[in-house]
Structure formats: structure tokens, C-alpha cells
Amino acid sequence: MKKILIILSLFLVPNLAEAHNPGQSYLYFSTYEDRIDGDVQAKAQEWNAVLGTNLPKNFTKEDLEAILPQIHEYIRDNLTVRSELGEHPITFVNYDVLNEEGSLGTFSRILFRLDNVTTIPENLEVTYDLFFESDDDHRALLLQAYNWKAGIIDNESVHSAIFSPGSTTQELDLSKATTWNGFISMVKMGIWHIWIGIDHIFFLLALALPAVVTRLPNRKSITEILSQWTGVEKFKPAFWYLVKVVTFFTIAHSITLSLAALGVINLNARIVESIIALSIALAALHNIVPIFKQREWLIAFGFGLFHGFGFAGVLADKGLSGEYMALTLFGFNFGVEVGQLLIILLFFPVLFFMRKTKVYSYSVVIASAALILLSLIWTYERFFDVNIPLRAITGL
Numbered sequence: 311m312k313k314i315l316i317i318l319s320l321f322l323v324p325n326l327a328e329a330h331n332p333g334q335s336y337l338y339f340s341t342y343e344d345r346i347d348g349d350v351q352a353k354a355q356e357w358n359a360v361l362g363t364n365l366p367k368n369f370t371k372e373d374l375e376a377i378l379p380q381i382h383e384y385i386r387d388n389l390t391v392r393s394e395l396g397e398h399p400i401t402f403v404n405y406d407v408l409n410e411e412g413s414l415g416t417f418s419r420i421l422f423r424l425d426n427v428t429t430i431p432e433n434l435e436v437t438y439d440l441f442f443e444s445d446d447d448h449r450a451l452l453l454q455a456y457n458w459k460a461g462i463i464d465n466e467s468v469h470s471a472i473f474s475p476g477s478t479t480q481e482l483d484l485s486k487a488t489t490w491n492g493f494i495s496m497v498k499m500g501i502w503h504i505w506i507g508i509d510h511i512f513f514l515l516a517l518a519l520p521a522v523v524t525r526l527p528n529r530k531s532i533t534e535i536l537s538q539w540t541g542v543e544k545f546k547p548a549f550w551y552l553v554k555v556v557t558f559f560t561i562a563h564s565i566t567l568s569l570a571a572l573g574v575i576n577l578n579a580r581i582v583e584s585i586i587a588l589s590i591a592l593a594a595l596h597n598i599v600p601i602f603k604q605r606e607w608l609i610a611f612g613f614g615l616f617h618g619f620g621f622a623g624v625l626a627d628k629g630l631s632g633e634y635m636a637l638t639l640f641g642f643n644f645g646v647e648v649g650q651l652l653i654i655l656l657f658f659p660v661l662f663f664m665r666k667t668k669v670y671s672y673s674v675v676i677a678s679a680a681l682i683l684l685s686l687i688w689t690y691e692r693f694f695d696v697n698i699p700l701r702a703i704t705g706l
Contacts (some may be wrong), residue, residue: 333445333447333448333449334448334449334450334451335350335351335352335353335356335440335441335448335450335451336349336350336351336352336450336451336453337349337350337351337389337436337438337450337451337452337453337473338351338453338454338455339434339452339453339454339455339457339482340454340455340456340457341430341454341456341457341458341459341460341484342456342458343430344427344430345423345424345427346398346423346424346427346430346434347403347421347422347423347424348391348400348421348422348423348424349419349420349421349422349455350385350389350418350419350420350422350440351408351417351418351419351420352417352418352440352441353367353415353416353417353418354366354367354369354415354416354418355367356440356441356444356445356448357377357381357418359441359444359445360384360440360441360443360444361377361380361381361384363377363380365377367415367416368409368415368416369407369415369416369418370407370416371405371406371407374405374407374418375405378405381418381420382402382420384440385400385402385420385422385440386400388438388439388440389436389437389438389439389440390436390437391424391434391435391436391437392434392435392437393431393432393433393434393435394431394432394433395426395427395428395429395431396426397426398424398425398426398427398434399424399425399426400422400423400424400425401422401423401424401425402420402421402422403421403422403423404421405418405419405420405421406418406419406421407419430484431484432483432484432485433481433482433483433484433485434481434482434484435479435480435481436452436471436479436480436481436482437478437479438450438452438473438478438479438480439478442474442475442478446475448474448475449472449473449474450472450473450474451469451471451472451473452469452470452471452472452473452480452482453465453466453468453469453470454470454482457484458492458495458638459489459491459492460484460486460491460492461491461492461494461495461498462495463495463499470482470483489637492637492638492641493637493640493641494641495641496637496638496640496641496642496644496645497641497642497644497645497648498645499624499641499642499645500641500642500643500644500645500646500647500648500649501645501646501648501649501652502645502649503621503624503642503645503646503649504645504646504649504650504653505649505653509586509587509590509685509688510586510617511653512590512681512684512685513559513586513589513590513593513613513617514556514559514650514653514654515657515677515681516590516593516594516596516597516678516681517552517555517556517559517593517606517609517610518552518654518657518658518661519597519661519673519674519677519678520597520606520674521548521549521551521552521555521658521661522541522542522548522658522661522662522664522665522670523540523541523542523665523670523671523674524540524541524542540666540671541665541666541670542662542665545662548662549654549658549662552654552658553651553654554607555606555607555610556610556647556650556651556654557647558607558610558611558614559610559611559613559614559617559650560614560643560646560647560650561611561614562610562611562612562613562614562615562617562618563614563615563617563618563621563643563646564618564639564643565615565618566614566615566616566617566618566619566622567618567619567621567622567625567639567642567643568618568639569618570618570619570622571622571625571626571635571638571639572635575619577619579623580692580693580695581693582616582619582620582623583620583692584689584692584693585613585616586613586616586617586620587685587686587688587689587691587692588685588686588689589609589613589616589617589685590681590682590684590685590688591681591682591685591686591689592609592613593606593609593613593681594677594678594679594681594682594685595678595682596609597674597675597678598675598678598679621642621646625638625642
């Protein structure tokens with residue numbers, strides 16, 4: 311019955327998504343190798359109602375600091391965390407403000423750490439009795455923001471339990487946390503990132519376009535360039551050559567991702583993103599005017615080094631640093647490779663089927679030219695931190 315109620319609650323209570331909701335406060339827990347951190351988030355109206363303060367709706371960090379001792383005392387009196395290890399007193403470590411879009415105003419973030427965590431317990435028994443005395447309709451959501459072993463990274467949307475005036479004690483299950491779950495979550499993150507990374511996909515597309523055709527020698531004029539391609543005869547050699555090219559890309563970005571994640575090398579993000587955009591142009595230009603004949607793997611490897619620094623920014627944004635880093639890097643890189651291979655498996659048969667048509671040979675050049683134009687626009691935008699509206703280019 312309890313499981314049924316939890317499932318129903320996921321549908322009946324609004325999901326956080328990327329924003330907060332009115333009439334709610336939030337309790338986050340982040341579980342690391344040797345500690346558990348927490349975070350209480352609430353609006354000004356909640357604090358004013360229970361503390362008798364006059365915190366403005368859109369308050370600043372300085373405004374919050376003025377009433378911080380009262381907030382700390384109130385949380386200590388109304389938030390209790392226990393486990394099989396005993397009670398876990400709260401030590402406050404920091405505070406911040408979170409500006410939400412729309413009419414909700416600013417949320418406070420009161421950050422704390424649980425004491426008496428000698429090992430990570432299997433369950434937390436959490437009693438949350440904040441704000442209910444002033445608002446019977448108030449609800450608080452309990453969330454795991456981070457738990458590597460449970461496969462939870464940077465979670466802001468999926469809640470584990472709901473606190474209400476009649477249900478102020480809930481359990482947070484940490485027993486399902488395993489190294490395998492964490493590794494699988496990293497693989498999924500790598501796959502998902504390559505699928506949503508349009509610049510990485512375009513780079514792969516630029517490399518894949520000529521994989522099913524061979525270039526005729528000594529083509530210099532525009533007419534000759536447009537007719538320089540002839541379709542390959544066999545599927546398998548062309549497919550495995552493209553897999554080799556993609557694998558060199560993975561090897562390269564694995565090297566720099568590891569160096570950046572471990573703090574050995576750090577490059578300016580603006581420069582890195584600009585070079586990633588420029589890599590598409592060079593790969594596409596190679597399709598029109600050969601730079602490395604039958605050595606596309608050199609392009610993949612060379613620019614893959616910079617793509618790795620870009621991937622490192624993704625892990626940093628997710629708060630992944632230090633903990634289980636070897637498995638994190640291996641899982642993420644493996645996921646990127648799997649994501650790339652799935653893309654190839656999806657598109658390569660189509661390319662092979664079309665390879666001997668005149669449309670395809672012309673399409674290689676036309677598509678490459680389009681990729682060059684697009685990547686140069688991206689390079690300019692990223693390097694100079696500007697936005698070029700598409701209608702300004704297309705006239706639409």
C-alpha cells in the first residue's frame with residue numbers, strides 16, 4: 311500500500327522540473343563517499359510567517375544573512391535526522407540565494423552537513439516539521455540531489471517523499487546505492503550528452519559523409535570537385551574504417567577529459583568551445599578539398615582532444631569531481647563511444663544505400679559547405695560571446 315501511495319504522489323504533486331513551485335519548501339540530501347550534505351530551500355513568505363521577520367520577496371544574500379541565526383535555530387528545532395548509526399546532528403556550512411524565474415521570488419538555500427556519519431547508512435529517518443504551524447496547506451518535498459552509487463547526479467526534479475502536517479516523518483532509502491548503479495548512470499550520461507550535443511554530432515557527420523565513397527584523384531576545378539566521388543563496393547571495410555575514425559575521437563577526448571577532470575590541464579572554456587565549433591568546419595572542408603587523404607582519423611584525434619575539454623565542462627557542471635573519478639571517467643567515455651556507435655549504426659546503412667547515386671556525391675559537397683558555414687557562425691558566436699539571429703543570415 312505504501313508503494314502505491316508513493317507512486318500516486320508522483321502524479322498528484324507537481325514535479326519540480328527546473329523550477330520551484332508555490333506553497334512548497336524543499337529538503338535535499340547529497341550522499342558522498344564519506345559524508346552526507348543537506349540543503350533546505352524556502353521562500354521569504356515561509357520564513358516571515360514562522361519567524362516574524364520582514365524578509366522581502368526578492369531578497370539578497372545580505373538580507374538573508376541578517377536573519378541567519380534565527381533560521382539556524384528554527385531548522386535545528388524542527389529537522390531531525392536519524393539512522394541505524396543513531397541521531398545525526400546538523401552543522402550549518404553555508405547559505406545562498408536562488409533566484410527563480412516568474413513570480414515566485416527568491417529562495418533561500420541553507421546548507422548543512424550531517425554529523426555522526428562514520429559510514430553511509432542504509433536509511434535516513436527524516437522528521438521535517440518546518441512551516442506547517444503557519445500553513446496547513448504547506449508541503450515539503452524530500453529529494454536526493456546527488457548519490458553517485460544510486461545513479462543520481464544533479465537531481466532537481468524527482469522527489470523521494472512528501473512531508474505534510476499529518477506526515478512529518480519519512481524514510482530515505484540509501485540501501486540501493488551500488489558502484490554498478492553509479493557506473494551505469496555515467497554511461498547513460500555519456501550517451502545522452504553525445505545525443506544532445508549537436509556540435510559533436512555534426513563533427514561526426516562531417517567525418518561520416520565520405521565514408522561510403524572514394525575520392526577520384528587530381529580533381530581541381532569546381533565541376534571536377536562536384537563529381538569527384540565514386541561509391542565504395544563493400545559495406546564492411548567502409549563501416550569498420552568509420553568505426554576506427556570514431557574510436558580515435560574517443561581515445562583523444564578520453565585523454566583530455568581525464569587530464570581536465572583531474573585538474574592537470576585547464577583551458578579557457580570560451581576558447582575550447584570555439585575550437586570545437588571550428589573542428590566541424592575543418593572536417594567538412596576536408597570533404598571538399600582533401601587535407602589528410604585517407605587519414606580522417608588524424609582530424610578525429612586532433613580535434614577530439616578539444617572535445618574532451620568540452621566534456622570536462624559537462625562533468626564539472628554536474629558537480630562530479632574527486633568522488634569515484636576513475637569509474638566516472640571510464641563510464642562517461644564509454645557512454646560517449648556507445649552513443650557515437652549507435653548514431654553510426656543508424657545512419658551508415660542509409661549512407662551506404664545512397665552512395666552510388668548522383669544525389670549523394672553532390673550532397674557530400676553541399677552538406678559539407680553548409681556545415682562549414684554553420685560552424686564558422688558558431689565559432690564567431692562562441693569566441694566573441696555574441697548571438698547571431700538566424701533570420702539575419704537566412705533573411706527569413
